[in-house]
Amino acid sequence: MRIVRTAVPLVLASGLLSGCAGLVQSDWPPCAAVGGVVGAGLGAIESASWAAGGLGIGALTGAAYCWVHGDADGDGVVNKEDKCPDTPRGTQVDERGCPLPVAAAPAPEPEPMPEAAAPVRVELDVKFDFDKAVVKEESKADIKAVADFMSEYPQTTTTVEGHTDSVGPDAYNQRLSERRANAVRDVMVNEYGVSADRVDAVGYGESRPVADNANAEGRAINRRVEAEVEAKQ
Structure with a gap:
């Protein structure tokens, strides 16, 4: 019975924290709250005295998970691998999260000079x-x-x-x-x-x-x- 009681919250925690990975950097408070709830739940499984400690540990864990695995600027590169974390949304980026170089527009070809009319x-x-x-x-x-x-x-x-x-x-x-x-x-x-x-x-x-x-x-x-x-x- 102890194994079941422990496994259920762990599965719940895993799912909730994975969902946090989709939140942006500014949404870490919800991650912390989710982590805190899960942590409190895990602590309460052991005893009521562990609930408060689990709350704090879970909050920190949730916030950290959100920060590391989230995508603050929405460019498709997670925060821990993003070398350019403040890229404007919609910008094309490379695997490091940095903007791709914009190809310079080709210089317009000079217009041919009109030939002078022969006398x-x-x-x-x-x-x-x-x-x-x-x-x-x-x-x-x-x-x-x-x-x-x-x-x-x-x-x-x-x-x-x-x-x-x-x-x-x-x-x-x-x-x-x-x-x-x-x-x-x-x-x-x-x-x-x-x-x-x-x-x-x-x-x-x-x-x-x-x-x-x-x-x-x-x-x-x-x-x-x-x-x-x-x-x-």
Whole structure:
């Protein structure tokens, strides 16, 4: 009968103290109270005089059990193994109860710099007969293309450059190159409506050949008027 009387309270004590393990650190008074009741009960089994002593011992035991086996910050790691006991609730922790390192957010990739728009350009190359400064009809389509481009980009200007071959005196060729440049300018301004202040004309005589003046083919290439217009999109 003595064994039964002792075993029942011990089983009860074990169950109650195990329940205390689920309480947080601040709830140790209930654990102490539970331990005290159980301790008093165990003492009373022996005799009434042991009840008071059992109460005190049980209270201390319950409180200590709660402290050791409880989880004060609710992170899933019991107090005796928790190296970071004050972790805020909901924080992800490691096996020691300490917060897991937060992975740094990847740095945003720099936005690609927009590519600068390539400028658009139109070039003019008008050929002339020997010792002539008259614009041929078949060249006017090319001149018109330049005039249309300048109308599309009204901020543009151009310089029309006249050239000759090497036949004849330098001074004569200089004046001939200027007449050729002005002839092309007149077509742009008078026939295709380009404002006169947007087109300059200059002659370089025979000083800037692009082909060999020693043969007829090269001299025909050098008898020319050139112009270039560039605009930003």
